[in-house]
Every structure is written in structure tokens, then in C-alpha cells.
Amino acid sequence: MRLVVASGKGGTGKTLVATHLAGLAAGRGIEAVYADADVEAPNGHLFLAPAVEREERHALPLPVLPAGRCAACGACQDFCPYHAILVLPGAPDAPDAPGSVLVFPELCHNCGGCVRVCPSAALSEAPHEDGTLREGRAGPLRFLEGRLDVGEPRAAPLIRDLLRRIPADVFAVVDAPPGASCATTAALSGADRALLVTEPTPFGLHDLRAALRLCRAVEVPAAVVLNRADLGDDRPLRAFLDAERVPVLAAWRYDPDVAAAVARGELAARRVPWLREAAERLLDACLAPAEVDRP
Amino acid sequence: MKQVVVASGKGGTGKTSLTAAFAELAGRPVVLVDADVDAANLALLFPGPDEPAREFEAGRLARIDAARCTLCKRCLEACRFDALRLVERRLAVREIACEGCGVCAVVCPEDAVSFEPQRAGEWTVRETRFGPLVHAELAPGAGNSGKLVARLRETARGLAERLGARWLLIDGPPGIGCPVHASVTGADLLVAVTEPTPSALHDLGRLLELAERFRLPAAVVLNKADLDPAGTALVTAAAAARGAELLGRIPFDPAVPRHLAAGRGLLVVPGVREAVTDCWDAVVRRLEAPAARPEERNDAAV
Numbered sequence: 001m002r003l004v005v006a007s008g009k010g011g012t013g014k015t016l017v018a019t020h021l022a023g024l025a026a027g028r029g030i031e032a033v034y035a036d037a038d039v040e041a042p043n044g045h046l047f048l049a050p051a052v053e054r055e056e057r058h059a060l061p062l063p064v065l066p067a068g069r070c071a072a073c074g075a076c077q078d079f080c081p082y083h084a085i086l087v088l089p090g091a092p093d094a095p096d097a098p099g100s101v102l103v104f105p106e107l108c109h110n111c112g113g114c115v116r117v118c119p120s121a122a123l124s125e126a127p128h129e130d131g132t133l134r135e136g137r138a139g140p141l142r143f144l145e146g147r148l149d150v151g152e153p154r155a156a157p158l159i160r161d162l163l164r165r166i167p168a169d170v171f172a173v174v175d176a177p178p179g180a181s182c183a184t185t186a187a188l189s190g191a192d193r194a195l196l197v198t199e200p201t202p203f204g205l206h207d208l209r210a211a212l213r214l215c216r217a218v219e220v221p222a223a224v225v226l227n228r229a230d231l232g233d234d235r236p237l238r239a240f241l242d243a244e245r246v247p248v249l250a251a252w253r254y255d256p257d258v259a260a261a262v263a264r265g266e267l268a269a270r271r272v273p274w275l276r277e278a279a280e281r282l283l284d285a286c287l288a289p290a291e292v293d294r295p
Numbered sequence: 296m297k298q299v300v301v302a303s304g305k306g307g308t309g310k311t312s313l314t315a316a317f318a319e320l321a322g323r324p325v326v327l328v329d330a331d332v333d334a335a336n337l338a339l340l341f342p343g344p345d346e347p348a349r350e351f352e353a354g355r356l357a358r359i360d361a362a363r364c365t366l367c368k369r370c371l372e373a374c375r376f377d378a379l380r381l382v383e384r385r386l387a388v389r390e391i392a393c394e395g396c397g398v399c400a401v402v403c404p405e406d407a408v409s410f411e412p413q414r415a416g417e418w419t420v421r422e423t424r425f426g427p428l429v430h431a432e433l434a435p436g437a438g439n440s441g442k443l444v445a446r447l448r449e450t451a452r453g454l455a456e457r458l459g460a461r462w463l464l465i466d467g468p469p470g471i472g473c474p475v476h477a478s479v480t481g482a483d484l485l486v487a488v489t490e491p492t493p494s495a496l497h498d499l500g501r502l503l504e505l506a507e508r509f510r511l512p513a514a515v516v517l518n519k520a521d522l523d524p525a526g527t528a529l530v531t532a533a534a535a536a537r538g539a540e541l542l543g544r545i546p547f548d549p550a551v552p553r554h555l556a557a558g559r560g561l562l563v564v565p566g567v568r569e570a571v572t573d574c575w576d577a578v579v580r581r582l583e584a585p586a587a588r589p590e591e592r593n594d595a596a597v
Binding site: 007008009010011012015040041043046049079081082106109110111113114116117148150151152153154155156160177178180181182183184185189199200202205206208210213214216217218228231232233254259261262263264265285 | 306307311331333339391395401432437471472491492515552555556558
């Protein structure tokens with residue numbers, strides 16, 4: 001079972017929900033994994049304090065040109081739809097170095113097409129490091145995290161590789177990036193269910209619509225957790241969810257004690273009894289084959 | 296004209312409400328950009344008529360002609376984006392995964408692959424009481440958010456020049472990836488909004504590191520400052536470590552979400568109003584002071 005905790009709007013409480021569900025499941029003796037796929041801003045480790053057992057650099061294949069064989073024919077440049085390759089013709093009087101290729105890593109999508117179309121087999125691929133994958137344990141809970149290097153533009157490839165490390169037959173909780181772009185799509189891949197965390201503000205509602213559209217596009221059933229449910233006006237949100245037949249699995253109120261625990265980097269349920277009970281009930285609902293949004 | 300981008304690393308720290316308050320304080324005419332194109336909320340605070348929406352096409356999608364396809368599956372093996380699926384003895388393109396690279400067409404022996412332009416979203420300009428707001432909606436799961444942000448900023452620059460606006464304010468996306476790069480490139484100042492939590496502080500550090508790499512001057516606003524009294528010291532230290540000035544502290548007020556829900560901004564909340572005004576004054580002082588040192592700017596196209 002793979003549950004992806006997403007939100008549309010940032011800061012609604014994805015990590016709060018995801019760390020609690022994963023932690024409580026592991027506490028029940030369930031083989032559980034928490035995977036932090038918010039690779040631009042991974043924060044789950046701050047609350048779970050895992051003992052990291054393995055750390056590995058992640059790399060993408062990037063085209064490189066060993067010196068000397070390029071005929072500067074331009075086939076790679078013509079192929080590349082991302083304008084990531086520039087062919088520099090060599091000087092006519094230097095037959096040993098007839099041409100070279102300039103690769104712009106920040107534009108390359110690593111599709112491998114340029115290498116395929118090179119007629120002289122001059123181009124090849126070499127690893128370009130873009131992030132770190134970390135694995136460890138927080139008590140009985142298995143911890144996985146992707147962390148994009150600062151300056152790298154694309155989160156999706158790192159997220160895809162992170163998710164490949166989730167073992168089969170476990171209860172996996174994936175902490176997704178905010179928004180509804182390609183990074184969130186990557187995090188939703190392979191999900192059995194999405195849990196969308198939102199808040200009763202016009203911002204929360206607007207971005208929830210986008211997140212729900214995305215879930216439907218990738219055919220992942222979605223349910224909602226309403227966080228800080230008493231701050232703002234939840235009527236427009238409830239009306240929308242009713243009309244869209246999206247179930248609300250939990251509504252958590254704003255509690256300064258929860259905010260204070262988050263500010264200390266603690267799992268709030270350890271200090272706040274009502275939250276612990278509410279999170280246990282939410283976990284029951286997530287584990288049960290409940291009615292969920294079937295697109 | 297000065298370009299100020301409000302960003303945060305972590306989401307939900309108050310970028311949009313701060314940008315809106317800055318717009319009000321900057322006064323007419325200001326040009327606004329909502330660069331958080333997959334969760335665009337600034338327009339919700341600024342009612343007004345939109346110009347007709349313009350399609351944003353970026354990239355292309357593969358199509359497979361079933362009449363020509365012999366199901367050799369070479370494309371399936373070559374595609375690195377998991378964008379092809381064999382469904383009921385037909386090869387289908389998963390549009391949400393296809394990046395339009397064209398590798399499938401290169402390996403197809405039957406010439407069965409063609410392309411069509413990809414609709415990546417739409418954008419428009421809204422007339423607000425403070426000036427034009429350029430905003431967009433990215434198509435679900437689309438991967439061209441950086442290009443869309445670049446389009447919005449280009450449009451906004453044109454509008455600002457035409458109107459003689461002194462300020463171009465950009466409501467940035469969370470994170471540190473491609474749309475953030477597109478939002479901050481060539482700006483005059485990055486205002487990083489944070490809050491006194493370990494998560495926000497952690498993400499602030501990464502954002503300020505990005506600013507340093509882009510050689511972009513950065514400053515910090517601490518929002519919800521009284522959530523944790525010790526947080527102020529930590530944020531000040533984190534900002535100082537990266538050479539960023541702390542512009543000000545905004546107190547936490549649980550009434551803020553209700554005011555936002557009612558379409559009112561931060562400036563109606565006593566205590567918050569004064570703090571936000573101080574932050575904006577600090578931005579103005581910083582950018583309108585005679586340039587002591589010409590900042591090296593990274594104007595590379597995205």
C-alpha cells in the first residue's frame with residue numbers, strides 16, 4: 001500500500017500528517033516506510049530524527065564528448081528539443097579536432113536522444129550528480145529521503161529514483177512536494193491513494209482543486225485531511241468536496257500546542273493526546289479499503 | 296524599475312499575503328507577477344477583470360499511429376520517462392509523462408510517431424486597483440513551469456516600462472528548483488519569508504544558498520515571529536551566515552487566516568500592519584539608496 005501525502009498549497013501540514021501516519025503505523029508493528037519526496041525542501045528528518053545508515057549520491061546521465069571524434073555534423077543539436085546542445089564547428093585547418101559540443105546541463109532532460117542520433121558514436125553519457133538519497137531508521141520505521149542539490153533545476157528524476165527504493169509489500173507514506181507540477185506528478189506515480197492536506201482558506205481551496213485535477217489525471221483516488229479546520233471558513237471547501245464526492249478523512253483543529261511542538265521539531269502526537277487519537281483514527285481510515293474518490 | 300521577488304523555500308510561510316501587502320504599500324502603479332504557477336493564489340486577493348486567457352504552449356507530445364505501429368516496442372524500451380504503455384494491444388502515450396523528447400520517433404522503424412504541440416497552461420493579465428497582475432495556471436502535472444514563469448516576467452517587464460512603474464513584485468514559488476530559478480533570475484532583491492520552525496529554517500538555508508549562487512542580493516522577513524521566541528535568534532544567525540539582512544519580524548495572529556478568507560489582506564490586522572510596513576520601508580531603503588556597489592547580476596535566459 002502506497003499512500004502519497006500531497007496538498008497543492010504549501011505549508012498546510014503534509015509533513016505533520018505523513019510523519020504521524022508512518023510513525024504510528026510502525027508503532028503498531030506494521031512494516032512501514034516514510035519516504036520524503038519533497039526533495040527541494042525535505043523536512044521529515046527534522047521530526048523523525050532517523051539514524052541514517054546509507055547515503056548515496058544520485059546522478060543523471062549527461063551527454064559528454066570525448067575529444068577528437070566529433071565531426072561537428074550537428075545531428076545532436078538538431079535533435080535536442082530542449083536546446084541543451086550547441087555544436088561548435090572546428091577550425092578547417094585543425095583536422096585533429098574538427099568540432100566540439102557544448103552541453104547545458106540545466107536544460108538537458110536526459111532523454112538520451114543525442115547519443116542515439118550521433119552518427120560517429122562520438123557522444124556518450126557520463127553521470128551528472130544532482131542530489132543525495134538517504135536511507136535509515138527511526139525506531140521501527142524505515143526512512144528514505146531524496147535531497148536535491150542547491151542549484152539543480154529538476155526534482156522529478158530524483159523523486160522517481162527515490163520511489164524505486166520503496167520495497168514492495170510495505171505500508172509506504174510518501175511526503176510529496178507542494179504544487180501540481182511535474183515534481184508532484186512524479187511523487188504520485190505508483191500511488192494507491194493520495195491524501196490531500198488542505199486548510200479552509202481561499203488559497204487552500206484553490207490549490208486543492210489543482211491537486212485534485214492532477215490526481216484524476218494520473219488516476220489516483222484521493223481523500224482529504226482538513227488541517228487547522230477552525231481557522232478560516234470551511235464552508236466553501238466542504239461544498240466543493242461534497243460536489244466532487246471527495247471524502248474528508250479527518251479535520252484537525254488549530255492548537256497552539258501542536259504549533260509549538262512543530263516549532264520544536266517534535267512529533268506533536270507525543271505531546272498532544274487529542275492529536276494522537278485523531279492520527280490513529282486517520283491511520284485506520286487509510287488502512288481500511290474505504291470509499292475514496294474514484295475518478 | 297526594481298524587481299523584488301518574494302520566495303520562501305518552505306511553502307505556507309506567507310509569501311502571497313506579504314506580496315499583496317507590499318503591493319498596497321508600494322502604491323500605484325505597481326506590476327505584480329504570480330510566479331507560483333501551479334498553485335497561483337495572488338489573484339484571489341485582488342479581484343478585478345482578467346484579459347482573455349492566452350494559451351501557453353510549450354514542448355510537444357508524441358502520438359503513435361496505430362495503423363503503422365507493429366508493436367515492436369522499441370519505443371517502450373527507449374523511453375526514459377515511462378511515457379508509453381501497452382494497453383489492449385496498442386501502444387498509448389501517457390500525456391502526463393511524455394516530455395516530447397522524440398527518442399521514440401528516432402527508434403521507430405515504421406515511422407509511426409508524430410508530434411503535436413503541448414498545452415502547458417494559460418496565462419492572463421488582471422487589472423487590479425494597484426496595477427496589472429500577470430498570472431497563470433499551469434496544466435495539471437505540466438513540466439514547463441520555468442518557461443511559463445519566464446513568459447510572465449517578460450510580459451510584466453513590458454507593462455512596467457509602459458506604465459513607468461517603480462516596482463515589479465514577484466510572488467515566487469516554494470522550493471529551490473526550476474520555477475524558482477526562473478523567478479529569481481535577474482531580480483534586484485530576493486525577500487525570503489520564513490517562520491521560526493526547524494522546517495522553515497532548514498529550507499531558508501537552501502534558498503539563501505541558491506541566492507548566493509545566482510549572485511542575487513537577499514533579505515529575510517521572519518513571519519509568525521512570536522510562535523517561538525528562540526526562533527528569532529536562529530533566523531537572524533541563519534540570515535547573517537549567508538549575508539542576508541533581516542528586514543523585520545511579523546507577529547503571529549490567528550485572525551490572519553480569517554481575514555484572508557474574507558479577502559482582506561495583512562494590513563487590516565493591528566500589529567501586523569506596522570511590522571509589514573517596516574519590512575517594506577526596509578526594502579525601499581535598500582533598493583532606492585544610491586548604489587554603493589553594483590551587484591553582479593545573472594541575466595541568463597531560462
